[in-house]
Amino acid sequence: MSNYQEWMWYGALEMLARTEQQHHQPSRQSLARTCLDGWEPPVDVIETEREVVVIAALPGVSAAEVKAVIEGTCLIIAGRRSSPAALGAVLVHRMELPRGRFERRITLPRGVYDRVSHRMVDGCLVISLSKGE
Numbered sequence: 167m168s169n170y171q172e173w174m175w176y177g178a179l180e181m182l183a184r185t186e187q188q189h190h191q192p193s194r195q196s197l198a199r200t201c202l203d204g205w206e207p208p209v210d211v212i213e214t215e216r217e218v219v220v221i222a223a224l225p226g227v228s229a230a231e232v233k234a235v236i237e238g239t240c241l242i243i244a245g246r247r248s249s250p251a252a253l254g255a256v257l258v259h260r261m262e263l264p265r266g267r268f269e270r271r272i273t274l275p276r277g278v279y280d281r282v283s284h285r286m287v288d289g290c291l292v293i294s295l296s297k298g299e
Contacts, residue, residue, distance in 0.1 A: 204267035
């Protein structure tokens with residue numbers, strides 16, 4: 167490996183390590199923003215010939231706590247993740263999963279959708295949007 171390649175490799179590893187550290191130790195500012203503004207669940211958007219599937223990671227969120235609507239060209243997923251009742255009398259060593267209100271706006275691929283279905287699978291909300299003619 168040349169010196170340049172080695173330098174690039176170590177630079178990339180250092181950047182990944184910094185990103186990982188920031189992920190596990192969020193700043194006070196990001197924590198404050200999360201509490202005030204809510205949080206955004208990560209999503210995957212997958213398109214096939216017949217449908218668009220949106221998968222939102224919502225661990226610990228009840229299906230009854232989630233609302234999903236299409237507004238124009240956006241799918242809006244909103245709801246609340248409550249703290250478990252067991253948190254009332256515990257000593258917390260680490261708490262990384264966000265709580266409180268969440269909302270995520272996803273721009274949908276162009277098209278017409280005629281059927282929408284959703285289900286919770288393994289802590290993820292799976293929304294299927296069937297393509298219309």
